[in-house]
Amino acid sequence: MEASKSKKQTILEAAAELFRDRGYVATSMRDLADAVQLKASSLYNHISGKEEILQTICFQNANRFLAGMKEIEKRPINNTDKVKALIHLHIQIATEDFTSITAFNDEWRHLSDPELSRFKELRRDYELRFKSIIQAGIDAGEFVSVDTTIALFTIISAVRWIYDWFKPNRAISMDQLEEQIERILLGGLGVKGV
Amino acid sequence: MEASKSKKQTILEAAAELFRDRGYVATSMRDLADAVQLKASSLYNHISGKEEILQTICFQNANRFLAGMKEIEKRPINNTDKVKALIHLHIQIATEDFTSITAFNDEWRHLSDPELSRFKELRRDYELRFKSIIQAGIDAGEFVSVDTTIALFTIISAVRWIYDWFKPNRAISMDQLEEQIERILLGGLGVKGV
DNA sequence: CCTACCGATCGGTAGG
DNA sequence: CCTACCGATCGGTAGG
Numbered sequence A, B: 001m002e003a004s005k006s007k008k009q010t011i012l013e014a015a016a017e018l019f020r021d022r023g024y025v026a027t028s029m030r031d032l033a034d035a036v037q038l039k040a041s042s043l044y045n046h047i048s049g050k051e052e053i054l055q056t057i058c059f060q061n062a063n064r065f066l067a068g069m070k071e072i073e074k075r076p077i078n079n080t081d082k083v084k085a086l087i088h089l090h091i092q093i094a095t096e097d098f099t100s101i102t103a104f105n106d107e108w109r110h111l112s113d114p115e116l117s118r119f120k121e122l123r124r125d126y127e128l129r130f131k132s133i134i135q136a137g138i139d140a141g142e143f144v145s146v147d148t149t150i151a152l153f154t155i156i157s158a159v160r161w162i163y164d165w166f167k168p169n170r171a172i173s174m175d176q177l178e179e180q181i182e183r184i185l186l187g188g189l190g191v192k193g194v
Numbered sequence C, D: 001c002c003t004a005c006c007g008a009t010c011g012g013t014a015g016g
Helices: A007-022 A029-035 A040-045 A050-074 A079-096 A098-110 A115-139 A148-160 A174-188 B007-022 B029-035 B040-045 B050-074 B079-096 B098-110 B115-139 B148-160 B174-188
Strands: none
Touching (some): A050 A079, A079 A098, A079 A148, A115 A148, A174 B148, B029 B040, B050 B079, B050 B098, B079 B174, B148 B174
């Protein structure tokens, strides 16, 4: 059970790739079966249905972001460095696991309740925690006084689509990518000498 | 033909709304027919098929962005003001027409060739024009020296998802929204006193 | 893990 | 603009 990648894991990874390329709805169980060299009916020996796959991808990533957030919250650093760490977290997840992150970003709305509501709650929790850090940074005089909602979504959106256009093989290294995005976003918050 | 909104226009608007809420693939012609009080077969008296609707939405918006870009390019203003005008353009389109803009942003990949290739070309053209303005701003000493690709996509992404979270009825007015986003993004490019 | 198959639904057409 | 209907494909199950 630990020997090699389990068949279930293989299925989940192939599904994430198909969901990214064609979307959840446009990916059929037969497409997925072909990708893992199985007949469609055999998939059901490993998973309970199509939506279980989507649920797994969505909640795995949601939990990853939240775990990263909670770890960063506990660090004894100022708010500027926390925002930097969060930008780093987003970029790291987006570049490390860019297949499943696309499905996570774009396909969660095809979840059914109660999972859909639970997913939205997790996302909202994450956003509120992020917003608190921005607010704390403003209160501490680290950032200029901006609307925290606008700042939050500007930052999240700016890093959200990295997987869409960042090709790791380009003239830009991952470190440069991160340094420049930090400079633009933190510079925008009025932090000097980012 | 000019008396009231044509039936075709009604269908296109209902489709944009359904595509936004459920996605292109998950919206059936029967869903759409119900929304405009018709039988599915009657839709084909107004449109040639499902994909024509998607094409119309995608290219209408692509042309709107490009027309705005070309108008801004011609203005006798500096690059800082051009970037401001482009941010204004994105925010304006996103808030004015936020239904079809969602379909435009998220569903274009379901186009088939040759329309898919044509759409990507239009988008690339827009991006290159935007990038040229950023580069010109750097050359003129208006912006700090950043990677133009990173700056371009950071800006585009940051304004791309406004329709996702901006509720016009909130405590933030559209002018405030725009002013604050400009401040964050242009501040990030090193422009003083935005 | 497969063959065989289910009812439901898809985009679209024929014909009036 | 409708009724009636087409072949294709969907997610999933029965049974071995």
